[in-house]
Amino acid sequence: MPPAMEFAVESHSARETKAWGRRLGSLLKGGEILGLIGDLGAGKTCFVKGLARGLSLDPDRILSPTFTMIQEHRGRLMLYHIDLYRLETTRLDELGLREYLFSDGVAAVEWFERLQEAAQLEFLSIEIGYTGADSRSIRFSSSSDRYHALIEQLRTHL
Numbered sequence: 001m002p003p004a005m006e007f008a009v010e011s012h013s014a015r016e017t018k019a020w021g022r023r024l025g026s027l028l029k030g031g032e033i034l035g036l037i038g039d040l041g042a043g044k045t046c047f048v049k050g051l052a053r054g055l056s057l058d059p060d061r062i063l064s065p066t067f068t069m070i071q072e073h074r075g076r077l078m079l080y081h082i083d084l085y086r087l088e089t090t091r092l093d094e095l096g097l098r099e100y101l102f103s104d105g106v107a108a109v110e111w112f113e114r115l116q117e118a119a120q121l122e123f124l125s126i127e128i129g130y131t132g133a134d135s136r137s138i139r140f141s142s143s144s145d146r147y148h149a150l151i152e153q154l155r156t157h158l
């Protein structure tokens with residue numbers, strides 16, 4: 001496995017976090033797995049709203065999937081918005097996850113670390129952490145080659 005590559009930014013508002021999501025969304029080609037990691041209220045869903053825009057989707061359709069763990073949206077690409085919060089732990093073979101994660105669309109998974117096979121998958125990790133009331137650190141990283149180009153593009157799109 002190639003060494004991990006990472007790129008971290010500081011966001012000072014929900015709007016800025018959405019802008020990063022949008023930027024990433026506009027670079028996606030389909031088939032990507034985005035693993036969103038961060039505490040309750042860190043901004044994972046906020047990021048996915050931006051992602052939706054980058055996929056030519058209405059961000060208002062992105063909700064915190066409290067009751068539905070998987071929401072499908074048809075934009076420039078299919079967006080599978082998955083939230084594993086209500087599960088302590090899960091496996092690829094549950095909830096039909098395999099089908100969503102290995103598709104032509106984009107799988108954006110909140111609480112990705114709850115997936116038992118997470119470490120074995122090739123995915124773009126997006127870790128969001130609190131750094132203040134309205135500020136967050138957003139860290140994009142991957143140890144998989146296929147996401148290195150994406151991280152590089154994010155870095156140079158400043």
Ligand SMILES: Nc1ncnc2c1ncn2[C@@H]1O[C@H](COP(=O)(O)OP(=O)(O)OP(=O)(O)O)[C@@H](O)[C@H]1O
Nearest residue numbers: 011012013014017040041042043044045046134136
């Ligand atoms: N810089 C910021 N980036 C993102 N969200 C921010 C920021 N500053 C303030 N916020 C606020 O933090 C909250 C983030 O909520 P959001 O639902 O996106 O979190 P989450 O990580 O999806 O939580 P959960 O684990 O409950 O799903 C929103 O109310 C948003 O307005």
Ligand SMILES: [Mg+2]
Nearest residue numbers: 044045064110
């Ligand atoms: Mg959320």
